[in-house]
Amino acid sequence: MTDSWWWLGALFAGPAAVTAGSFLGVELERLRALTVAAAAWMTVVALGVAWQPDMRAVLLHSAALAWTAGGEALLRVDALSAALLPFAAGLWLLTVAVTPQAALDRGGLRRTAVATALTALSFLTESALVLLACWAASIRTFVAALSDPAHAVQRRVVVVYLGAATVVLAVGVVLLVGPQAGHPVAATVGTWLVALAALVRMGVVPFHAWVPEVFDHGRLGPAILFSAPQLGAYAIVVLLLPGASPALLRCLALLGLGTAMYGAALALVQTSARRACGYLFVSQSALVVAGLDCTSTPALGGGLLVWISAGLGFAGLARCVLVLEARRGRLDLSRFHGGYDRMPLLAATFLAMGLACTGFPGTIGFVGETLLVNGAVDVFPVMGFAVVFASALTGLAVLRMYFALFAGRPGRTEAALPGLGLRGREAVTFAGLILVIVGLGLQPRPLVDSRLEASEAILARRQAHAGGNGASRASPAKRAGAPVTHRGAGSHGAGHGTRAAGSEIP
């Protein structure tokens, strides 16, 4: 075991400790404190993993589950995953730090830990089968969160939509990595099926109807934690981008752009804050899908950056709604709720998160959207105009929500409510979130460089795949299926095409 593996062990120690604690009957208050500490620990470790170039040497490689030449990485840290790990850990910290104590029971705490571990594990793998397993397990965790009879309908919606997506993904993966993997028809059908599954999971039109329903009438908290990391986007990057045809990517981009405008437009007219959040998620995740159209390194880098900015912005905004709901009950956007003076920090957080979603200057969202538009517009000008239009609508939707939630005179009941102000932990978390969103917006260089590096690696992998397409399909290594544990030599590439060979450990 090298230091790198210790780091990875430390990364998963937090979720493991919480899961173990929940089963071992640790007293609930202690378990809550442990969860917050574990989430903070995981965030710090993930930042350490992302920061250290040495960590790029971590690679558990195998040909057993692969369809490309030389196998694939069951576990690896590269430029792509380096920034996604702190993102996943940060979302967990945000979740457990601002959720009202009464709303997080033992099972809930365990589910947040398991969901985060699954997300982090997904971000660390390139293996289609491992990803499929994580995908299915995370949906299982989400469904478990909807076990309350009051949410039976929403549970069924999730099971039908996401269950079908999982089946479709499984078939697609089998076609891609199964014995018939070399066949062009199988590869094409498999690719389209994987794309379909990702679209359903990300709520892209016309497969989006589950999102507003589950956000509105299901449980918003688990929905945020499930959707904000955008595992569907990761599946597209890992399973599709290396070999997908430009036509398929353009098709996904067009669907994404249409959905981005559609979601923003519908968010603008909702009367339920939760439903508006649902449509905002649809819009934001679709923008990420559109950004994965591999037109150029800056455009793809912008897309990868929008992934993080939209995820953080959306999760922060939806968490603000939950914090407000905890104080006021369900929030109706057709009237003004007031209360700005009693919780200015929450109002500022809501606005900052919403502005990050719209790509407002001074937030990290601006950098991502600008890179995306500038990079893509030369070969795909529609992208530029559509992003502009979606951003304008999103901005309006966000400001409307902001005014409805924080402006106006509070009703008599609401005015009489005690404790409208934020608790210490909530205040610190939200202030930290603003610092992250604005800080990365003002000093985006490290994150942008990391996303561009990942983008270059993905495009290199795509080129390598195009170059060695035939050979990879008939790879003897894959046919032999022999598991190989392999430690790479610290290549910064995300894919096989750029990875240097390392020493093999029997």
Next chain:
Amino acid sequence: MSLAPSLLPQAALLAIGVGGPALLLAVLAASSLVGRPLPERWTARLTAGSMLAALAAFGLGLAGTLTGRHEPGLLSYGAWSTARPGGIALEFLVDPLALAFGMLTAGIAGVVSAFSNRYLHRESGYQRYFVLLALFVLGLLLVALAGNIEVLFVGWEFVGLSSALLVGFFHDRRAPVENALRVFAVYRVSDAAMLSAAVLLHHVAGTDSLSLLFGGSPTATALPGPAARGIALLLIVAVAGKSALLPFSGWLPRAMEGPTPSSAVYYGALSIHAGCFLLLRAAPLLERVPEARALAALLGAATAVFAGLTARVQSDVKSALAYAALTQVSIVVIEIALGFYTLAFLHLAGHACFRLLQFLSAPNVLHDLHALEERLGTRPIPGPGAVGVLAPLRLRDPVYLLALERGFLDSALDRVLVAPFVRAARWLTRLDGRLCAAVLPREGLGPAPGPPGPGGEADE
């Protein structure tokens, strides 16, 4: 970052001129964020100090440029967002026009901040007001000094957001908030037009440099005709939205809901002229696109007539002043369209100062009228005015109604644009519900769970 030695003095002045308001914004916002707003006295001093520093910096820069001691030019700070190629560059165009507008901005903002310090004394939103004022000043300075379209857009957005939030400053009342949303909606149209122009420029020319767009570069003529036409027309839409030209004039009276000092600085003095400034910047482009000049002149003329008539029948002083300001803004637009650039800038600067004074003294208007009546010994009754005398009898009533109803612009926009949009969006929402229900053939979606009361549902 590598700057030519001849540009170093300009860079130093720019750092003071733009850095001061930026630092002010950071300090005020951070102190608000941590729940420890600065005392009013300190807020006022810091604001005044940064505005004075900016005024002096731009004044020195302008004097140096006009006397030939400083060289006008493009200050490029390279890729700010990344060490790799393809990032976002920070570029500032430091020339007499930018420095003069920067000076005007800093001077007027300084006056308004001093006035606001007393006007908003002990107001609960005092600190919020100054945060937004700092955001506005920073935004307008970025618009003035922008060397590429990204910097221009950053400034444009800062101005728009701060404007909307200041219209909704008294947010415990319904009307300001609803009007703020209206104002913001028009600004978003303006922003979208501006960004679309940027996208088109990038697509056609492969650059975001304003020197290409606005003619300071030798490659400026490389922009093909249709593209130049498209960009110019989009810019005119952006200008029309920001400067309340027709058909976007409906938001102007709504914007009067904000505190008087903010109305003065935005809709009397500076923000409403931002569009004119952009047109001045884009003058070389307009010269190559006669259709755009014609459109600008037409919009300006139509707006001038409309605003002139409407200003005469307003019953509140701020709205009357706003429409009067719009009349002058429209005339500035006409001047730019006709190519009288120096005249246009002098008109802009003079009008901004004059209207600022009028707006700031607006709260005293009744007091002044009473004083006037006392001196005259009678109440002065305004005459019918030129319009009343010259307009044919048949037209007087319709024109009066049109002016009184502010051209029915808002209701027309509601009917033509907003209502169909809302109807379509609601229909699509219902369709989504049905799509979801379709996967549940037996029970459908059923009633939603009851609303959770305060305390929230079990929701991690």
